[in-house]
Amino acid sequence: MTTTSEAGQGQDDLPEQMRIRRAKRESLLEAGHEPYALTYPRTATLKQIREKYPDLPIDSATGDVVATTGRVMFVRNTGKLCFATLQDGDGTQLQAMLSLDKVGAERLEEWKRLVDLGDQVGITGEVISSKRGELSVLASDWSMTAKSLRPLPVAHKAMSEEARVRQRYVDLIMRPEARDMVRARATAVRSLRDSFHQRGFVEVETPMLQLIHGGAAARPFITHFNALDRDVYLRIAPELFLKRCLVGGIDKVFEINRNFRNEGLDSSHSPEFAMLEFYEAYSDYDRGGTLLRELIQEAAMAVAGSHVVTHADGTEFDLGGEWRSITVFGSLSEALGEEVTVETPYEQLVGFAQKIDLAVDPKWIPGKLAEELFEELVVPTLQQPTFVKDYPEDTSPLVRAHRSQRGLVEKFDLYVSGFELGTGYSELIDPVIQRDRFELQAKLAQKGDSEAMPLDEDYLRAMEYGMPPAGGVGMGIDRLLMALTGLGIRETIMFPLVRPE
């Protein structure tokens, strides 16, 4: 939202409350007060004051004079004594008191006339407790540090979800849960990095702007690079570059960064999302899954202090211990009450689909149909953390064949609370098989499958130098926060893309 269009309309077109606040800004200037201070000589934050005086007795004085700052969240004015609740960026609140005998008639009158809810102010005064026992700063002086020209929402009614997402800065002012999410996310990401560093992994940043997109089945964003006069892609996954790292000998490597997928925009899909991927030489999908579990459990410990996290609705969710492990076809057979394997004929799979009213897309290959059946019948039951193992080969072009079962690949998906949190492979490292799989994908792309991968010659060249056997794992950071907090993706991303107003 630009202010130029509003300013261009002139003040007369602004809502009354915004006109009044602009007028108060002018009044401050006319009275010789800066409405937007260079700084304020703060000697203590609200939190530091609270921590220094946890148990001040009722109606007592400390003799301790502090200079502190905060946003005015509530005001309670009487004739000669004013109370204001100040709030700091971390959500700490503390009461400021302004009395006639301490600040004088003129400054008290200016406080009452010029300070609105939402203004940022500096208060200098003695730390005391009020007659009701409220820890307070009794002002000897005050000043405006930033005049707010827009009224805050009503504090006692929830903002609409749309308003919270579109104006997250206001949400962060008003709602502790919004502030907590930002800090929980930072804590979780830091925990992931700590966990990797403790295990000797190297963090890298691979290209987000790519000449060929690959590493996942998804539609890319396309942009134009003028210098080359050609279209380039925002990456859909870092996988193919991280494997080049393994070829080059970076044996334990991870990246935490953004991916971009040109797909839906709704409450569960964001076009840009943060992703963790890690690869370890001479590991496999089982060991990758074990490390993923440890990473998540250590993140839970960092954020919640326990492997049992408390979700936003108050329910407790246990991420501790070993996690259940099932297979795609084993669990599907159980759900259908009939034996289904990767060998089960396509027509029979279609029959199962019809039985449960699942519409079959004729473009689906048999493996895809089996996965759709699995997602319909089994995934909704996967609330507790569960590794789902051994997927059909034809839908996973970057995974190596199962060590003992034909037609399957060594891949797991990790499900938590009914959604997919992460995935892991025993990586395909045979460049000849890799080329065959890519060529199959290229054919699918020609047939119109917009999610199929193009052939990446440079990636194949890298593979031909020899990539060590490896396990690789990916996990959505936004989804990790969903699992830790029980909130939706639009809450875990601070500024999700929204349609223009």
Added chain:
RNA sequence: GGGCUGCUAGCUCAAUGGCAGAGCUGCGGACUUUUAAUCCGUAGGUUCAGGGUUCGAGUCCCUGGCGGCCCA
């Protein structure tokens, strides 16, 4: 993509097709111990946009925009 549904004051919400309202916020006043302060007074509107039906539309119809829920 389909179905249902919402959009009204700064915020949260009312209003049988018949004078656009309330609470909080704001503004004016009273109050030196308040905690969503209280009390008295008062202002605030392109009812998402455009079109249509009607004597009359926030309300009914159509198109579009932005959300939400459900389904695929």
